[in-house]
Amino acid sequence: MAQAAREPAYEDLTARARIRDAALRLFAQRGVDGATIRDIAAAAGVSAGLVRHHFGTKEELRDACDAYLLDRLIGLKDQAMFGGELANPVFMAAAHPTVLLGYRYFARAMIDGSPAAAARFDRSVELAEQWLARHYPDLSGDRRAYAVVVVAMQTGLLAMHEHVSRALGVDVLSPEGHLRLAKATVDVYSRPLLDPDLAAQAHAAFDRLAGGNPPPTETPPRAAPQGAAS
Numbered sequence: 360m361a362q363a364a365r366e367p368a369y370e371d372l373t374a375r376a377r378i379r380d381a382a383l384r385l386f387a388q389r390g391v392d393g394a395t396i397r398d399i400a401a402a403a404g405v406s407a408g409l410v411r412h413h414f415g416t417k418e419e420l421r422d423a424c425d426a427y428l429l430d431r432l433i434g435l436k437d438q439a440m441f442g443g444e445l446a447n448p449v450f451m452a453a454a455h456p457t458v459l460l461g462y463r464y465f466a467r468a469m470i471d472g473s474p475a476a477a478a479r480f481d482r483s484v485e486l487a488e489q490w491l492a493r494h495y496p497d498l499s500g501d502r503r504a505y506a507v508v509v510v511a512m513q514t515g516l517l518a519m520h521e522h523v524s525r526a527l528g529v530d531v532l533s534p535e536g537h538l539r540l541a542k543a544t545v546d547v548y549s550r551p552l553l554d555p556d557l558a559a560q561a562h563a564a565f566d567r568l569a570g571g572n573p574p575p576t577e578t579p580p581r582a583a584p585q586g587a588a589s
Contacts, residue, residue, distance in 0.1 A: 374403070374405055374409060377403040377404065377405065378409070378413055378414065378420070379423060379424060382394070382399045382424050383424050383427075383460060383464060384402065385398055385399055385402060386421065386464060386468065387460060387464040387466075388463075391417065392471075394417075396417055399417075399420070418475070421468075421475060424464070425468070425475075425479055426482075428464060428465075429482060429483065429486060431461075432457070432461050433486055433490065436490075438450065438454075439451070440494075455534065458537070459532070459534060459537050462517060462520075462532055465514070465517050466517040466518070466532060469517055470517075480510065480514065483510045483514070484503075484506050484507050484510050487506035487509055488503060488506045491505065491506060516540065524536060527539060527540070
């Protein structure tokens with residue numbers, strides 16, 4: 360239950376986990392290029408040689424951070440939405456720092472134009488598709504396109520966090536700003552701007568433009584996955 364959201368005390372982590380967590384924090388603060396193996400080793404309290412022993416290159420360490428954080432965020436989302444923890448203030452308070460770290464990390468990681476950023480986006484779409492299939496098995500239609508749009512919307516908020524923060528008057532990568540943005544995201548997902556009749560008209564119009572070969576349609580899910588994080 361709530362215990363699952365809590366991270367172990369730092370001194371109880373293995374050296375590998377300490378290195379990973381230190382890298383996550385430094386990559387979120389400085390970007391991958393701005394954090395050296397030596398910096399990460401010092402933050403983790405280990406030698407640079409031990410970092411290389413566990414992860415090889417900095418690129419391999421970044422890949423490990425990507426995989427860990429994506430899986431962690433999806434797991435927290437599942438616990439909150441489908442494990443009954445959304446109403447548990449202890450769980451939410453324990454999970455929030457990890458979610459916020461995910462925002463900071465992906466705000467930098469998704470926009471550097473690198474092959475790793477492209478792979479990260481593709482992996483997020485893959486996880487979003489799996490999430491939809493797992494929790495909404497009756498959903499038919501173009502699930503891939505749905506997942507791509509959701510991930511792009513969420514990634515766009517992170518990529519444009521400076522503009523979003525300025526417009527809101529609060530840093531959305533701070534605890535207060537993130538909570539305000541998260542509440543607005545819930546409002547967007549829970550209050551559709553199109554009523555069913557208008558949505559049906561729009562689908563019909565797009566199908567006509569597509570030349571009479573429309574993809575299957577479906578009722579949108581109640582909630583959407585946040586690959587990077589909400």
